[in-house]
Amino acid sequence: MRCARCPTCRCPSCWNAATNASSPTAASPTPPTAEGRPACVAVALSGGRDSTALCHATVRAARALGLTVVALHVHHGLQAEADDWVRHLERQCRRWQRAGWPLRLRVARLTDRPPAGASIEAWARQRRHQALGRMAAEEGATLLLLAHHARDQAETVCLQALRGAGPAGLAAMPRSVVRDGLTWARPWLGCSPQAIEHYVRRHRLGHIEDPSNRDPRFERNRLRLQVWPALVQAFPATEQALVDVARQAWEAAELIDEIAAADLEAVRRAPHGLALAAWLALSPARRRASLRRWLKEQGAGHASDRFVDRLLAELPQTRIGRWPVDGPLELRLYRGTLSLSRRSSASITATDAPVWPVAIDHRWRPLPAGQGWVRLRPVEEGGLPCSRLAGSHWQARQGGERFALGPGRPARSLKKQFQTLGIPAWQRQGPLLWSGAQLLWVPGLGVEAQARAAAGEPQLSLEWSADEPDAAAQQLE
Structure with missing residues (x-):
């Protein structure tokens, strides 16, 4: 994108206009600032249609800005064609490099496998994110671009609703989030898949087709293949409506979290406890929100609705008690203070332990x-x-x-x-x-x-x- 004032598209006004657009050509790395630029921009590249288009558009924008793009590919080892996909990406990136484009490819090969009984989708997503974050950090990138688009977002909202998610879950995928100094951004989250397809045809971009995307064993595939066509036929505005739901749910979740944070400051009891009387003085909705936030802060993760409902019912009637939490933790009430502690267990046998007395060396x-x-x-x-x-x-x-x-x-x-x-x-x-x-x-x-x-x-x-x-x-x- 160019303008009369800024032929090379380096000015912040042009940049903001580009990154807020709905066209795939808007995929661009971090805008230039007076303080300097990132050493490189990372793009998650699976080799599919969407990520190939995003990588192509990002390199085009980065070349004008004097930036380098590093394409990050994760080889899960779950598909027989995985080695062929890597070779395809190597050939594609070499062609772009010969054209003078500032691009290099990094590949991470996973050596472990999903544990028995685990969700393959969840395992692959977790390990992929870990590998992408590690490679981006090694390359010195502060920005990682992901190719999710509007339909991906709408599908996520639909799946979360079917799981009974609240506002935080219905907010689906954020446009950007910072983790450990790395910004994970989805510049095409408001872009339709049709626009991406048009971009791919216009630039004649070759890409791979993952056969697992047709496997109905995975819930997103079942939604996409069996439910989505009928849903769109009955309600043509489904995609945009669900994207709007995600935006409104995000606003609601942010507001709930801000109120919960303010309430917690008033009901905390040092060092890590919660004053029961002050907490009970809150409205039921604010008790729920503040309790969820406090449990998450204490390392208990996301508390289930059933667990929170039980606490809301029992705590007002109890002076002392213990409630097991997932994992080795339990919630405890004593002398008006809620606290989260590790559950006791006799996990060491006599044959595993040394004889008494132990060494005086500050170690447990x-x-x-x-x-x-x-x-x-x-x-x-x-x-x-x-x-x-x-x-x-x-x-x-x-x-x-x-x-x-x-x-x-x-x-x-x-x-x-x-x-x-x-x-x-x-x-x-x-x-x-x-x-x-x-x-x-x-x-x-x-x-x-x-x-x-x-x-x-x-x-x-x-x-x-x-x-x-x-x-x-x-x-x-």
Whole structure:
């Protein structure tokens, strides 16, 4: 696209007009700025009609801007023709290179296979995105273009609606999103497939046909082959109507998320908890939205409607409780605070674990007989004498144990001491450390007063966990 003011199409006004257009010729990399340009622009190139047209249009635009385009292809190894597709792309890119076009091709070959019972579509999509992101980063690209068009978007909205998705799901594919410094953009999301087909014919672009696109085992193919023709025949404006639904759903999802973020700031309880009373003061819709956002922030992922409905019904009537979440997590309520923690499990057997005592090296070590994990650290005061470790042993609570929190304070039952310090029930299940008949240390309470080290004596602190702490968290420490 050219104009009288800017023959080479470098001005931002011309650029904005191009990238907002619905024609396939509008596919262009990041606009030039006074601060500089990206080293290269990446394009996901499967070899099909849409991605071939996008790559061709991008290289044409990039050549005028002095940019380099790197075409990224992922070889999934799922089709017998996959090697032929790579050879086709190599020949095609060589022809464009001989014409002086600033283009190079990168191919990533996947060596693993979908696990048994997994969705091939979901596995391929996840591994493809991982490979594309990795290659783009290695090439120094900050922009990755994807060739999804308006019908792809409409199909996604339809599939999400059939799955019972809410506003976030109906928003379908975003026009652009930034992940780890890389912008994933879909410049043709408002472009019809007919316009892309016209572009391909006009420029005589060869492309491949993936036979899996005709396989009705995949749900998108069933929609595309069996449902879509009848839907468009009955409702000719289906495609544009569903694209409009995606846009409106995106606006609604953004608004819901903004309100949820504001509500969370008012109901948080340090460090990672949620104040139940403040949360219950919200309207039901805002409780739902803020709870979903909070669970996602805490690493619980996308909570199901059934799980959220259960919490909305039970939390107002409960003072203490535990609710399993997908994976090793569980939601816990204690003293008016909601928190998300790892569920305890005896995953280490006696034969897998080293003998006690473990090394004093700041690292978490498994205890014998699946009793959890512990680490020892040297301290200056208030610790357990190092000499008491020899001959000590771990034992589960039997009942009747008594513990003194400090010198001169009375020994009381563990239950009363836990209550005094506000230790929730699920943190009271750890094993106790004994030396003969002397109780030395209790998880959550610390060193028994009579067992504390004297001033200047080599001593240490203990920490216990029911499960192996996250490896990444250990590295941060």
